[in-house]
Amino acid sequence: MTDPTRSERRARRRPAAEEQSPRPDRALAYRQLVNPFTPLRVFSDDHVEEMHQAALGVIEELGMSVLLPEARARFRAAGASVDDESGLVRIDRGLVMEAVAKAPPIIDLVARAPERSVKLGGQHVAIVPVGGPPHITDTDRGKRPGTLADFKDLTRLCQAFDVIHLIGAMVEPQDIAPQFRHLELMQAVLTLSDKLPFVYSRGQAQVADCFAMIRLAHGIDEQAFGQRVFCYTVVNTNSPLQLDRPMAQGIIDFAMAGQLVVVTPFTLAGAMAPITIPGALTQAHAEALVGIMLAQITRAGAPVAYGSFTSNVDMRSGSPAFGTPEYVKAAFGAGQLARRIGLPWRSSGATSSNTPDAQAAYESEMSLWGALMGGCNMLIHGAGWLEGGLTASLEKFILDIEMLQMFAELFQPVPFSRDEMALSDMAEVGPGGHYFAAGHTMQRYHSAFYTPLVSDWRNFGQWSDDGARTATERANLIWKKTLAEFVPPAINPAVADALAEFVARRSAEGGAPPTS
């Protein structure tokens, strides 16, 4: 039990090697993540089947309230029992599963830069930054309403780290009038990043504008656009058992255009879902199945992901809690349900902490392990989420990148061979020696291990002499440095001009107000 001390002294004998060169091989390894681990499970296969069948029973008997008449018409045409007065749609389980079976198990997501394209499904993992917060914070300026400038900075940070695969809705730019926001956001994403963009489902006119801009960025026409997946949206059911107008419209618009819809019931157990994990998951499963069915009856084979976001509330205050033990169990269970229906599974990284501190780190780690070791394919809110999702934090973004890169490294296979067992080195070094100059060490020391972004591994004296900065303080320096050094990805000037002209024209025309 004393050995860390002893071994530390020993380890420090090694003379510092020269500053090592950056490792493009590691950076590239983060662009296409494959999770080699068998997903962790919390339910038996029988229990998964029971929840699946119970969810189908809920759809058949209780039904789901669908507020958009067009969506109800589509369900009626597909054979569902529809009550236009109450809005309730009840669907035979056979029809539900027939539709869901048409969804593709693996989806190719096409980014503006080919090397940024990723796969969704199977063992592939795509990571997405925080989405939706109205506020932004950093330790210099504090919490404030989000602006377009903040959104652009977050887009630059997303672009700068390979472990972020898709762009999200990192912060709401409250300085831009709602009818112009989608235009400004899309122009920012398409010029500051070459990764696949997110599109808000806030009405058909906004969605049409965004699709048009993405076609301009890719230099493709509507037909080519409909044949591959160039963007995605997230549609939340209005739990319990309700699908509101803009969300249903989003599913229809995206399915018709062949673009990805992530159908995510956001269910807090004890609030908008039953307080038990099996109950919350069963309800969420029913809601997701109905949303996915709407996509498939709109266009068979439309790309969809099975989203889950189940956590608990603090039963004393009603506050949502994230990264809790219950959150982890719900994530493992949701992954099992997603695999039951064979679809790509979306989960989330989250915390309730109000500041990028130790709580933010341990709750985020819990949610990451729950999601990623539960086998998730699309991790949303992976970087920058703070305060239950109400605020994007620049320091938290950097801390999350570190945590995500550690997972990306964990996913890399361990090379194994007779040579990797290093028996020749053991013979060479012998009892009581050290490996600093051994053959395997000399061959590998530049690249054997992950080099951290934020973590400070220096000893207490060196760390103290250099300002005794916490990880959060170092993260502050890192986001500033990353922004200062940012170089936007290459873009054809004609494309940039076309995007600018589009935004100018549509803005002059009054933009497109969001619908709800």
Add this chain to the structure above:
Amino acid sequence: MTDPTRSERRARRRPAAEEQSPRPDRALAYRQLVNPFTPLRVFSDDHVEEMHQAALGVIEELGMSVLLPEARARFRAAGASVDDESGLVRIDRGLVMEAVAKAPPIIDLVARAPERSVKLGGQHVAIVPVGGPPHITDTDRGKRPGTLADFKDLTRLCQAFDVIHLIGAMVEPQDIAPQFRHLELMQAVLTLSDKLPFVYSRGQAQVADCFAMIRLAHGIDEQAFGQRVFCYTVVNTNSPLQLDRPMAQGIIDFAMAGQLVVVTPFTLAGAMAPITIPGALTQAHAEALVGIMLAQITRAGAPVAYGSFTSNVDMRSGSPAFGTPEYVKAAFGAGQLARRIGLPWRSSGATSSNTPDAQAAYESEMSLWGALMGGCNMLIHGAGWLEGGLTASLEKFILDIEMLQMFAELFQPVPFSRDEMALSDMAEVGPGGHYFAAGHTMQRYHSAFYTPLVSDWRNFGQWSDDGARTATERANLIWKKTLAEFVPPAINPAVADALAEFVARRSAEGGAPPTS
């Protein structure tokens, strides 16, 4: 993607329930942890077998340097080839595995209070605080050499939280002369705690004193003491491939007394072990097997645990790194090797951070997931470890307790039944409603979810108005409150007197200097 905001508003509609009562049922559930998850693996069974056989080959061909003549004599008597000049012991693989097979797969650890007794092995998990640091720190007083008063405070903290199962060597009491330390430590542990104590292997005389004091505490004689396990020690091999005198003596003394020895090679890949994970694990496996064999040839069936502590160094500075991706992979692999030989597996919680910040939290989480989801049975350094093990931190101790309690909750099975699916509640609440007053909610809301120790789930306004404390600042208040409210466990006054008399007598006799 907007739903956290919307749902948060909705969740907050719930009127705050009355302050809920403490939950003894949850606290009790932490006293006996059973890990229900299938351990994560990083190697195929074939590769595990290759490493195991390669380790046996290292023992046969390279041998291990054993510095204690008595240990060499025992190996020689057991059939090993021993060179007394070099100290090298080479052992046929058949003899190694024959001896290792005698070690029990599951061990009963007998604490002073029967309800604190735990099992080691199988799916059982026992958690141990930090061990060995010379320094202590807290955010009020800063870093300083450890004292007996600090050790006593850490013992009180260990006693106060059910998720800590065994006592450790939480800090070195540098204000006590080395020949008296073991007496003072043992008296503190046996009076301030009713959990199973750790004993340092620092020479036969110290060990004999500690065993005598434990017998006094249990009111048993030497014969009864030898029949069950009342304490444990940790023996680190002196990697690579060396077993020094006090460590070998510790194995022999503990095995003879039938007390638990945790044999742990502490191997930093690239320093005292090969830089590759298969190489580092193969060497560590060889060292552990030799240590375990020494216990078994001393007393067949002696209780031992297979310890592993493999991490990497920063190849630029030589600094040890903990909670890294490589650390997690090595933990998963070590667990596989432990299961290959069928013994209880000891792993660790660790971080390189110099302060109890976000890095300390995310590195500790990585090491906890690596250890616990790798299937470890004994987690050492589970609470309070900071600065690569050189310092015990009171705030980190509390943050770790929170993380450990979340694992303890994660280990609790999810109740599953038709009723748990809450279909009746779904019918009652209906589309668009809420579950705050639903039947399942009312029955369960007092105890459905884990209530955190440190995490603050209040909204930003409430949290700000209450001082905007970070998790580390809250942890500072929690350890102080825990110490202020501490009530020592019951002890027979005659036993306490006997312990005090023993310490007084042995101190008057000059104590027992540590040997090395």
